[in-house]
Amino acid sequence: MSFTFSRTDHSILGRWWWTVDRWTMLAVLLIAAIGVVLIQAASPAVAERIGLSTYHFIERHLMMLLPALVIMVGVSLLSPKTVRRLGLGLFLASVIGVALTLVMGVEIKGATRWLHIPGLSLQPSEFLKPGFVIVAAWMFSLQRSQEGFPGYFICLFLWATVVLLLMSQPDLGQTFVVSVVFFGQFFLAGLPMVMVAGLAVLGVSGLVSAYFLFHHVQSRIDRFLDPSSGDNYQVARSMEAFQNGGLWGTGPGQGTVKMSIPDAHADFVFAVAGEELGLLWCIIILALFAFVVLRSFSRAFNDQSLFVMLAAAGLVMQFGLQALVNMGSTLHLMPTKGMTLPFISYGGSSLIALGIGMGMLLALTRRRFGPGDVA
Template sequence: MVLLDRTDTSVLGRWWWTVDRWTLAALGLLVGFGAILIAAASPPVAERIGLAEFHFVYRHITYLTLSLGVLFITSLLSPTGVRRLSALMLVGGILGLAATLVVGVEIKGATRWVQLPGISVQPSEFVKPAFAVIAAWLFAEQKLRDGFPGYLVCTAIFAVIVTLMLMQPDLGMAVVITAVWGTQFFLAGLPMALVIVLFVLAVGGMVGSYFAFPHVASRIDRFLDPSSGDSYQINRSLEAFMNGGAWGVGPGEGTVKLYLPDAHADFIFAVAGEEFGLFWCLILVALFGFIVLRGFVRVSDDNNLFVLLASAGLLIQFGLQALINMGSTLHLIPTKGMTLPFVSYGGSSLLAIGFGMGMTLALTRRRPGAGGSP
């Protein structure tokens, strides 16, 4: 691919010379680090539940290959193509959210998955990137077309999505959706008075969720007072970081994966902390930060409001998901079952992130008249 000439007018040639290759490189490093961590963390988990030693490794590689294929194909799209794909994904995702309430598979007290042949699909994962793009389009159209009810339609779709997520229940995903939607609304020019009103409503909603959902109250109580309930996973996670120190105990030499049920998924960052230490964990954090900031730099000079808002929503979503996972693992926030993008095991998550980052790469490609993105 590096041998492609700048004058190459093929689809692949145009893609290579317009896509952000720095972001591609950072994503490649992230994917590689994730594969190493899955190979280290998942075999003990598989053996504990009676599966073949490398069950999760093989499945992760399969999902990862599909995700990277999705990322590449999606990154070839034009902004219009990204919007159309997102519309299809959003409709399918909302129907999937509704289906979880009827035929959903209950896991750990929540019905967030729909069982399909050979795979359990979590529709909310696909709703996240799709809604970020459609919200951006509706906000942009409100600004560009007089009388277009973009704000109203977007708010109605948002209300439907959040209601369905809370019925599962999945408060964490609803919070991520709300944060991205609120940020895009603000960037689109929401009046300050409404910003304050929405902020108050959001705080009220968080307080109300404490009293409405017992599992939310339990997690917050355990965060504030670990002795008030079962804090086994978070205690083991913190011990892993202490054992790892600055440089770690070495790849494959950690012990936390022998005891943590979710060592290959929600708590994979703890495995990284023990086996690779503080230094490599900071490198991992820096990769996420670089991808988000690089994306904002690429799109900062774009004169297309839809592209600006959509890219902002997708990048914030990507960074926020990483922060929530790492913050939970380090006991900086109440625990929340959310994967670390491109690192944790999870089929729906990997595929949805592939769509999300593919759309981000598509929107941040150089386009004639789009501005002077570096």
Template sequence: MAGSRIDDSPFGRWWRNVDRTTLICAFILIGFGYILMLAASPAVAVRIGASRNMFIFKQVMFLSVAGLIVVGVSMLSRKAVLRLSLLGGALMLGATALTLVHGIEIKGARRWIALPLMSLQPSEFLKPCFAVVTGWLLTQRRISRYFPGMLLAFGLFGVILMLLKSQPDIGMLTVITTVFMTQLFVDGLNLILVGVGVAGMIGAGISAFLLFPHVRSRVERFLHPNVGDHYQIDTALRAFGNGGLTGRGPGEGRVKDLLPDAHADFVFAVAGEEYGLIVCLLIICVFGVIVVRTLLRLIREDDPFVVISTAGLVTGFGLQAFVNMASTLHLIPTKGMTLPFISYGGSSAMSVALAIGMVLALTRHQPGERSPRGESMMNTLRQWRPV
């Protein structure tokens, strides 16, 4: 009955108007997360002296909550998504600042806050909230000529930049910077200024190489095979070679016994060894479908707030998946970034679920929905001009 046009219940209306393909793809990735966690985590847990099923039980809970978040957030109106982003962004911004004082230090970085059942990484949740809030700021300045939306957006970005630099978390900073640059480009930023922004990102990358020893080490190991320790990446590449086309079979892989992060940053290597090239390509295709389908839906969208916000959300999602898989395949320098919905981690799973839920809510057909300021975005479209 939920799919019937005569079903006027809230669930029925949601099911008819939501992007079901993207929703199904998100749950396919959650399914892969369950399967690969069963494959990768027991060996890691035994190696650190924990219960064999510790990571499995935790991830089952995390992914279950993530599924509920996807569905629950996707049912929100656009105004409710903005309110959630403003409130969540303010809380996570404060929590990110708190990590500098009371955060857990791991490998020289303070990015996490200890909670009873998990370690929370606030910057993971800050990323989707930032995309929506920035989309609203950039759009609202076109409704009110006196509203300093661009200035506020740059000010917010500057605060986040300083916090992430202080942790330090160069990977997350790179993702958020790319999200912001994408939103400015979609908003109509002059191409000359886009070039200046790209040059600034290149300059920032060079500065990070010179200022942060761990960044310099990773880049040098990527460029020079004879420099430094290549154990993890060499082991991951051998795992892909051992898996071949169809894989060695469930539970037959060896990479999970050798890599300390086989259940997290290198879970894609576990998929390659046990399930082969075919399943790896399937995973890549599912990520691709979510990104490409969302962008195609934005072509038909006439609400600038939705276009700018969703472009930022899907950029962050796609870039995170690309960085994880590309670093595992040694196509870029290694970076400790999780594979959305598949790698172990509560913060990662729930923040990605929040982002996908927001994408589904913003792109859902909502008859009569008005802009977050109470004025139809259609009225601002006539005034939309490149900056």
């Protein structure tokens, strides 16, 4: 494709090809390809166990993955100003969607996080994350560029609203990711040290309160600290998978642990990678995620626009943190949180939201040379 566009090509696609971060895009495509292999290996056993056709999950995964990648490329064509508008619209729509789950949501495993639409279940909170990142970056940048604009207070109000909605579902995992990313953006925007201390106390207080207010949170933390205190079946089987896989793995499709892990194709897909692909490929997967995060941070911090820097940093923090939480939970390094592994785990809403988020990141980290390219 590099031979198709010359550096003098000023068409939309030509400018896109020579300004987009092709290495990051390639890394994301490799992660997605590995995900297809793992879903193909893990999902047939899950599908047959619950009475579905053998290839039900891999077919649906591909049906959502391909549009997600197309959306990623399409969004990456946008200018920062258009990304800002898209983020605002996405945020407003997802806030309404999350609010609707509280009155007409479908309850699954004790949480009402999904809206049932004929043919699919939509999880609005997945779209809330990238939307909120963009809106927060916009408010922070206005605080710095327009004297008297209350950007910090607007952001704190929006964050409190988002946390209230997410914890009403309840969804501690999404709340954790949204909050850590938000505080990271706030810090990069020049958060006063007094507020750093105050928000740190607020965060610890929130976690302690969640432990006492929500039984499932208390149960997960107790089981993490003391495995004998409750059911740790999936985590125990996950650790067994890594032991079975060793350095080289048993080979794609040859693992056995997936036969007994209910979420082998979703939250615990990394365990399937550990058993069937082995430690070496797990390190490669980790390296791909680290490459995307570090390279995107490097490009974001070199941008002259505060909005672009904060938005890109927030999006890549969200991407990296979600991967870290999933892999950490699978390896029993932290309590389980029901978080998907980006572009690898099965999940329709997650894949489409990630496609939008990574498209925004690629759009914001493109090289810009003219006044029409600035935010």
